[in-house]
Amino acid sequence: AQSVSQHNHHVILSEAASLELGCNYSYGGTVNLFWYVQYPGQHLQLLLKYFSGDPLVKGIKGFEAEFIKSKFSFNLRKPSVQWSDTAEYFCAVISETGNQFYFGTGTSLTVIP
Amino acid sequence: NAGVTQTPKFQVLKTGQSMTLQCAQDMNHEYMSWYRQDPGMGLRLIHYSVGAGITDQGEVPNGYNVSRSTTEDFPLRLLSAAPSQTSVYFCASSYGSGANGYTFGSGTRLTVV
Numbered sequence: 001a002q003s004v005s006q007h008n009h010h011v012i013l014s015e016a017a018s019l020e021l022g023c024n025y026s027y028g029g030t031v032n033l034f035w036y037v038q039y040p041g042q043h044l045q046l047l048l049k050y051f052s053g054d055p056l057v058k059g060i061k062g063f064e065a066e067f068i069k070s071k072f073s074f075n076l077r078k079p080s081v082q083w084s085d086t087a088e089y090f091c092a093v094i095s096e097t098g099n100q101f102y103f104g105t106g107t108s109l110t111v112i113p
Numbered sequence: 114n115a116g117v118t119q120t121p122k123f124q125v126l127k128t129g130q131s132m133t134l135q136c137a138q139d140m141n142h143e144y145m146s147w148y149r150q151d152p153g154m155g156l157r158l159i160h161y162s163v164g165a166g167i168t169d170q171g172e173v174p175n176g177y178n179v180s181r182s183t184t185e186d187f188p189l190r191l192l193s194a195a196p197s198q199t200s201v202y203f204c205a206s207s208y209g210s211g212a213n214g215y216t217f218g219s220g221t222r223l224t225v226v
Contacts, residue, residue, distance in 0.1 A: 009153075034214055043203060043217040044156075090155060100171060101146070101205075101215065105155040 002027040004091050006104035013081050014112050021076040021107050023065075023091030033074040034092040034101075035065055044090065050074065061085070083113045116140070119204050119218035126194040126225045134189040134221050136204030144207040145187040146171070146215065147179065149200040156203065162187055194225045 005024045013019060025031065035047040048059025055067040065076045074091060091104040120135045138145065146161040148171075158171030162181040176198060178190040187206075191198060201222050205215035 004155075006155075036217075043219045044205075044215075045217070046214045049214050100158055100161065101156075102158075103148075103156040105153060 002031075002093055002095060002102045004093050004102050004104040006089075006091055006107050008107045009105070010108045010110070012110045012112065015083055016080050017111075019076070019078040019081045019085075019109070021089055021091075021109070023074045023076065023104060024072050025074065025091075025093045025102075026072065027093060027095065029095070032094045033065075033067060034094070035059065035063070035074075035076050036090045036092060036103075038088045038090065038106075040087065047076070047089075081109075081111050083111045085109060086111045117204055117206050117216050117218035119202075119221050121221060122219065124221060124223050126191075126223065128194060128196060128225060130194050131190070131192050132194065134191075134202055134204075134223070136187045136189065136218060137185050138187075138204075138206040138216070139185065140206065140208065140216070141184060142206035142208050142216070143184070144209070144215075145181065146205045147177070147187070147189045148203045148205065149173065149198075150203060150220075151200050159189065159202075191223075194223075196225045199223060199225045 003026045007022045033050040036044040037047050038044045050057045050067045058064045088106045090106045092101045117138045143164045147159040148156040150156050157173045160179040162168045204218040207215045
């Protein structure tokens with residue numbers, strides 16, 4: 001079975017600080033990787049996704065993620081966070097069949113103005 | 114507006130009561146899923162469907178039933194509610210394989226007392 005680990009449970013940053021959230025997955029085959037964001041009181045929204053090709057993926061709102069196959073990692077980054085980035089961030093992996101997503105437990109990000 | 118619509122948004126049940134959480138999408142998506150979100154546990158798959166008439170169990174199916182009589186609708190039934198089913202429930206859908214990423218509904222917050 002696949003699994004996703006997010007090691008940072010709660011991150012607190014000041015505005016303009018750089019962000020990196022860790023995500024590791026366990027699956028030996030071809031995977032598709034995602035980062036979702038959930039703003040307070042809202043549903044999950046897709047930030048970015050990786051299928052193949054360039055391992056550096058750019059998403060919305062200045063976020064990017066790097067897929068490192070040898071490390072089974074897909075870390076999320078943003079060079080300068082804003083207060084509006086306060087949210088919960090979920091890493092997810094889906095198998096080749098695409099039938100099931102496996103989500104990490106999420107990282108809660110608080111950005112202090 | 115296109116999207117995934119969940120009703121109700123909030124619900125309080127007494128232990129032993131039954132109810133149905135509704136989910137509808139108007140995007141002609143084949144894949145639909147139900148997740149529950151609990152603090153510190155991320156999102157866990159309850160049931161999913163790859164098309165009308167086809168459903169399958171996810172990670173935590175006990176206590177829940179689903180059916181998929183139409184492409185648009187994917188209701189989740191709680192047969193006899195238990196306090197352990199207190200959670201936020203999200204419905205999600207995807208066109209074709211879920212590898213394209215899911216569109217999530219706005220969630221149903223269920224409390225079982």
